Amino acid sequence: MRGDQREINQVSQKRQNVEPRSNPRLPTEAFAKAAKAKSPCITKAKAMSTSARPKRARMMGHIVWVLVLWAILLNLLTFNGYPIDTGEVALAFLGLGAIGAVLGVLTQELGPVLRHVLTPLFATIAIDLGFGIDPLHFFIAFAALALISYLWYDLFLTVFFSASLSVIVFQAFGMASADHGAGDPSRETAATQQRPNGPSDRPALIHIIFDSYLGLDGMALGPQYYRDLREEQADFFIREGFQVYPRAYSRHARTLNSLPTLFTYGTRKDSEFAAGVQYVAPAQLPYFTDLDQRDYAISAVLPAYFDLCVNQKMSQCRTFESSHLTSMLDTDLSMTDRIKVFGYTILNLSQTVRMVVSVFEVLEENRGGNNTRLLANRSELFPLASLKMLDTFIDDLATLRRGEARFAHILLPHDPYILRPDCTVKPESEWLDEHGPGATSARERAYADQVRCLQTKLSDLLNELDRTPAGREAIILFHGDHGSRIAPSQPIVDAPPLSPREEIMSFSTFYAIRIPGEASGEIPGTHALDELMADFRNRDFASAPRPPSIAPRAAYIDAMGTPTEWRELPSFEP
Structure with a gap:
């Protein structure tokens, strides 16, 4: 017991000699070794964090295009006052979801070069579909987004993801609170003639x-x-x-x-x-x-x-x-044909898409005749x-x-x-x-x-x-x-x-x-x-x-x- 007490006293004396910035629970040399050593738990946590970030980014890259296309469709339906509780709308969402999933695979799984080309390209087309920018501004926007994508790819995806999700939530809330009756699509303006009754002597x-x-x-x-x-x-x-x-x-x-x-x-x-x-x-x-x-x-x-x-x-x-679009309601037009009109209308929102398609239409006509209706007419x-x-x-x-x-x-x-x-x-x-x-x-x-x-x-x-x-x-x-x-x-x-x-x-x-x-x-x-x-x-x-x-x-x-x-x-x- 006395021997043990001496050892305790010696350890206590050593603790008093430790510098204030040293760990009071360890000798100085032991503390230095501990500081340099990596805890297995910390190492595992860091490894998990490192592997989790790319996985989240890839997941976002796969989902974002589904959200973008859904946002574009919802925007179109809201503008036209088209009810969303119809079979053609449900099928249109499924179809655009499948297309968005394919775009996600193309941007995430084909390597970094294609990723930094296709991602800004699809993003520019989405912006064009929403705002109808002319071809010159289309290429300017593409160049700017390509640079942003290259420098801050994850941030770029996050912003685009958040914007699309916000549009969906906003439009869905608006449509849920709107009157879904058939209604009259016309708009009445203020009267410029204060004359409710005309002369009775005129037919x-x-x-x-x-x-x-x-x-x-x-x-x-x-x-x-x-x-x-x-x-x-x-x-x-x-x-x-x-x-x-x-x-x-x-x-x-x-x-x-x-x-x-x-x-x-x-x-x-x-x-x-x-x-x-x-x-x-x-x-x-x-x-x-x-x-x-x-x-x-x-x-x-x-x-x-x-x-x-x-x-x-x-x-x-x-x-x-x-x-x-609501003029298709209460007609015998099939769901498939209505979905076609949705798609053609979305494509015609983009000036650049129309221009590119028209070039191919002219080439087809010059090769011996084009019997397919022109894209510009197919949404009318x-x-x-x-x-x-x-x-x-x-x-x-x-x-x-x-x-x-x-x-x-x-x-x-x-x-x-x-x-x-x-x-x-x-x-x-x-x-x-x-x-x-x-x-x-x-x-x-x-x-x-x-x-x-x-x-x-x-x-x-x-x-x-x-x-x-x-x-x-x-x-x-x-x-x-x-x-x-x-x-x-x-x-x-x-x-x-x-x-x-x-x-x-x-x-x-x-x-x-x-x-x-x-x-x-x-x-x-x-x-x-x-x-x-x-x-x-x-x-x-x-x-x-x-x-x-x-x-x-x-x-x-x-x-x-x-x-x-x-x-x-x-x-x-x-």
């Missing part, structure tokens, strides 16, 4: 422009199925009390140039809106000024891209998106969106009163040609476009189907008008804004020349008016729309126009869509 005026509505003598040029269509149209309108103008035509083959010309009675024949213009809000137009001065209560329904609600005198004005739903708005317009006629002027611009029978004569929707694989590709005869037959659908709706409209005194007394004006344009191209100055028939197909347009008390029939002569509208105004909007017949002249455009050259049109004679 109501119904004025509808039907986009791409070919004139009767344009149809008469054949072939036989067009001549049959002409007879059907003439018989229908004359039977319903209309005066029809078989050789009416538009000065322009483009809506953005045609409408300002006719609304100004031809004083702006050189209306210039270049190709690619997405939105026009024209200044006050004489036609609507004249209606306002006659105390009409003016209301309108029209596509948002040619916005008359801003500067025209209107007591009520609604715009609608010309191509809206113009007829479906307009069909729903026309139905709404017809339903609202029950409240028509004298002194009202109700105007509408309807994108029918505008392409794509997707409707059967009974207005049911054809499968997406059968849809066709005015300029092709595809055989001219197939496009013209499909166009004729869409005209017959329109005729069915016009019959519904006239039946609705017949139910009310104001409707039976109303003046009704239906006309087109240009021809069917079923030709290789629009009338362009330096393009390969169109045949005489193709020129007529571009400019010939429908015009028919019903004036109570005036006899129906075909009105001879060749008349521009602006001439007809000017004479209608000169007759105080109370009787059918009879302007003098003048040789037709129309504007050819340059490659940018600007009218640059006036030419005499060929004869309407077959």
Whole structure:
């Protein structure tokens, strides 16, 4: 025991001699060795941390593209007000999830070089799909993201992951709290005309422009199925009390140039809106000024891209998106076809994707013909969106009163040609476009189907008008804004020349008016729309126009869509 006590005292004495910064529990030499030694537990923890970080990064790299694609789809559905509790939406999420998983494999498992190329490339495409950047800024963004990816790859992935997840949460919350009823996709603007009631001594005026509505003598040029269509149209309108103008035509083959010309009675024949213009809000137009001065209560329904609600005198004005995904609801279009439209719409959001695809489309055409619809056209739903708005317009006629002027611009029978004569929707694989590709005869037959659908709706409209005194007394004006344009191209100055028939197909347009008390029939002569509208105004909007017949002249455009050259049109004679 005493020996042990001496050892304890010696250890205690040594502890007193240890420097203050040394471990008081160990001799100095032992402490130094302990400091240099690596604890097995610490070593294991560090090893686990080192292996865990790349695993988390790889996992994030696999998942991020799924989230990105889901965020893009959710953004599209939210913008269009499309309900998410549908079979096509569920399948679209599954499909995009699979594509995102493949992108994750490509970026994470093919080596660091491809990782630092593909990751910023996919990220730039995702940004382009969200914001629509032009090709120059696309490459600038790609270069910047490639540098960031190379220097701070994990941080880059984390930011992109977090941003995509935030979009999904935000959009999902918004859609969950939104009203999922069918609803009306149109938007009503503030009234610029404080006149709820028009003059009771004036009959109501119904004025509808039907986009791409070919004139009767344009149809008469054949072939036989067009001549049959002409007879059907003439018989229908004359039977319903209309005066029809078989050789009416538009000065322009483009809506953005045609409408300002006719609304100004031809004083702006050189209306210039270049190709690619997405939105026009024209200044006050004489036609609507004249209606306002006659105390009409003016209301309108029209596509948002040619916005008359801003500067025209209107007591009520609604715009609608010309191509809206919700127009596919309540149709017999299959889930597969709806998903296709989702996909084409997403791809068309990217300017760069459209440009790259168009290059391949041109190359395919030069190699001997491309029979596949162009990507730029495959997301368009113009007829479906307009069909729903026309139905709404017809339903609202029950409240028509004298002194009202109700105007509408309807994108029918505008392409794509997707409707059967009974207005049911054809499968997406059968849809066709005015300029092709595809055989001219197939496009013209499909166009004729869409005209017959329109005729069915016009019959519904006239039946609705017949139910009310104001409707039976109303003046009704239906006309087109240009021809069917079923030709290789629009009338362009330096393009390969169109045949005489193709020129007529571009400019010939429908015009028919019903004036109570005036006899129906075909009105001879060749008349521009602006001439007809000017004479209608000169007759105080109370009787059918009879302007003098003048040789037709129309504007050819340059490659940018600007009218640059006036030419005499060929004869309407077959």
